[in-house]
Amino acid sequence: MKIVLIEPAASEANVYSKLHMPLLGPVYLGTILKNAGHQVEIYNEDIYRPDYSKLNADIIGISVLTSTAKRGYDIARRFPKEKVIIGGVHASLLPEEALEFSRQVVVGEAEEVIVPVVEGIITDPIVHGKAIKNLDSLPYPDFSLIKGYKPSFSLTPISTSRGCPFDCTFCSVTKVFGKEFRFRSAESVMQELALRNSGPLFFCDDNFTANRQRAHKLLKLMSQKRIPSWSCQVRCDAARDEELLDLMSKAGCDVVCIGFESVNAKTLRSYKKGQTIDDMVKAIESFHKKKIKIHGMFVLGGEDDDEMTVWDTLKFAIKQKIDTLQMSVLTPFPGTRIHDDYKSQKRIFTYDWALYDGQHVIFEPKMLSPKDLQLTVAKAYAKFYSLRNSFVLFLKMHFRNAVFRFMGYKIVRQWIQQNHKMQWLAQT
Ligand code: B12
Ligand code: SF4
Numbered sequence: 001m002k003i004v005l006i007e008p009a010a011s012e013a014n015v016y017s018k019l020h021m022p023l024l025g026p027v028y029l030g031t032i033l034k035n036a037g038h039q040v041e042i043y044n045e046d047i048y049r050p051d052y053s054k055l056n057a058d059i060i061g062i063s064v065l066t067s068t069a070k071r072g073y074d075i076a077r078r079f080p081k082e083k084v085i086i087g088g089v090h091a092s093l094l095p096e097e098a099l100e101f102s103r104q105v106v107v108g109e110a111e112e113v114i115v116p117v118v119e120g121i122i123t124d125p126i127v128h129g130k131a132i133k134n135l136d137s138l139p140y141p142d143f144s145l146i147k148g149y150k151p152s153f154s155l156t157p158i159s160t161s162r163g164c165p166f167d168c169t170f171c172s173v174t175k176v177f178g179k180e181f182r183f184r185s186a187e188s189v190m191q192e193l194a195l196r197n198s199g200p201l202f203f204c205d206d207n208f209t210a211n212r213q214r215a216h217k218l219l220k221l222m223s224q225k226r227i228p229s230w231s232c233q234v235r236c237d238a239a240r241d242e243e244l245l246d247l248m249s250k251a252g253c254d255v256v257c258i259g260f261e262s263v264n265a266k267t268l269r270s271y272k273k274g275q276t277i278d279d280m281v282k283a284i285e286s287f288h289k290k291k292i293k294i295h296g297m298f299v300l301g302g303e304d305d306d307e308m309t310v311w312d313t314l315k316f317a318i319k320q321k322i323d324t325l326q327m328s329v330l331t332p333f334p335g336t337r338i339h340d341d342y343k344s345q346k347r348i349f350t351y352d353w354a355l356y357d358g359q360h361v362i363f364e365p366k367m368l369s370p371k372d373l374q375l376t377v378a379k380a381y382a383k384f385y386s387l388r389n390s391f392v393l394f395l396k397m398h399f400r401n402a403v404f405r406f407m408g409y410k411i412v413r414q415w416i417q418q419n420h421k422m423q424w425l426a427q428t
Helices: 024-035 066-077 089-093 095-099 114-118 173-177 186-195 212-224 236-240 242-250 265-270 277-289 307-319 337-344 370-384 387-395 399-420 423-427
Strands: 002-007 039-044 059-063 084-087 104-107 126-128 156-158 201-203 230-234 253-261 293-300 324-329
Touching: 002 024, 002 066, 024 039, 024 059, 024 114, 059 066, 066 084, 066 089, 066 095, 084 089, 089 095, 089 104, 089 173, 095 104, 095 126, 104 114, 156 186, 186 212, 212 242, 236 242, 236 253, 236 277, 242 253, 242 277, 253 277, 277 293, 293 307, 307 324, 307 370, 324 370, 324 399, 370 399
Parallel strands: 002 039, 002 059, 059 084, 084 104, 104 126, 156 201, 201 230, 230 253, 253 293, 293 324
Antiparallel strands: none
């Protein structure tokens, strides 16, 4: 059979727009289908958008996040329903909705069910995938299936674990991948790394160092090989392990992405993040000592956040010398605890999924108006990613950070222009 898998385009420019990093789900599923003898093509719309009127396939598989669901459903409408299968995070959270546009929806991890679903052996409209117990059993994802993708020119994802034992109130991860942390062996990851012929890598695990023993072993093996520069996501607590930091530095870690979430202690507690501001400051210092840069991620708009919280976040980022800054506005994604709370309190004022991208306020915050939250975050972003800051970094010969600030400057400008066009902003 000919199978086309599609990752719909992001709705708007976001902090990552220039990365063109594909989701791994379609690549894993495409690889499994190819190994089962099917002809597979993957289209990531941010990389290459096919002419749908000429696209012929037996099955169209669409992968949707909440922010890409609207676009995904638009694509689905172009094909006969009996050919369309939908999966991904959003479809897993709202399968009945996705089923309006498809013959079948897969909830959760789809590797073990994708072949029988595509081949018509499993026929249930909503199919529950199974959490893969032994992640070493998965094939290495074949990126050559993605039309137009050039891994050597972009950040390529690699996944070494799934699931998260924490339960932050705004996060969709545990709803889709569960709370049990599962991880690949260091040997399996090394074998995949040996086959990769690509540029910088991004370990897209939600918490790369969650299993310390595996992390130590993997990092030791990585430092013996010449792994190109890489980044990963960690929690602040990783910084308490001095040996781990040494190993990360030796193994060539360039950047860590850390979900700091808030500089407001009350908000941090209400998000149930399980970390303190002191933990954040210490983590930044420790990583910087090892010359590892920090991409700091914050979520603004919690019940105890006001305009000052946004400016305090900016001040914190500048004072602590966070290298790149991501300020998302709180987004009550379906399936999360805050979604249920805000929905019952009738505080969500739009269900236009394209706006659920962490860049648009779609609910009534407690301490400020939606418009004030939106505009203050945009202004604070514009201050961090200003031309002036980029120039100062350039003069100080921090060339890489200067380039990132300049890229950020361009993305923030584009985002602010897009926001001006938005009707709801004018109305609130
Ligand atoms: C890497 C990553 C990114 C990358 C690349 C993303 C991209 N191309 O969209 C970057 C950094 C650019 C990014 C950006 C964003 N991200 Co992001 N990202 C991730 C991360 C960490 C890993 C994704 C991944 O590869 N997972 C591993 C693979 C195996 O999982 P998968 O792709 O979901 O596929 C499995 C199933 O879903 C299913 N499946 C998937 N597709 C299909 C298709 C079919 C047909 C079928 C049957 C099944 C199926 O089977 C797959 C195999 O088991 C996830 C967290 C996570 N653990 O997944 C967050 C995550 C997806 N991101 C999230 C968010 C919110 C964002 C942003 C809005 C940023 C922000 N402000 O927070 C933007 C939006 C980007 C966009 N496209 O619009 C949320 C999504 C929540 C939601 N309800 O949609 C997640 C879940 C994180 C979270 N904490 O909640 N992200
Ligand atoms: S935000 Fe990070 S730590 Fe919290 S539940 Fe989600 S993946 Fe786990």
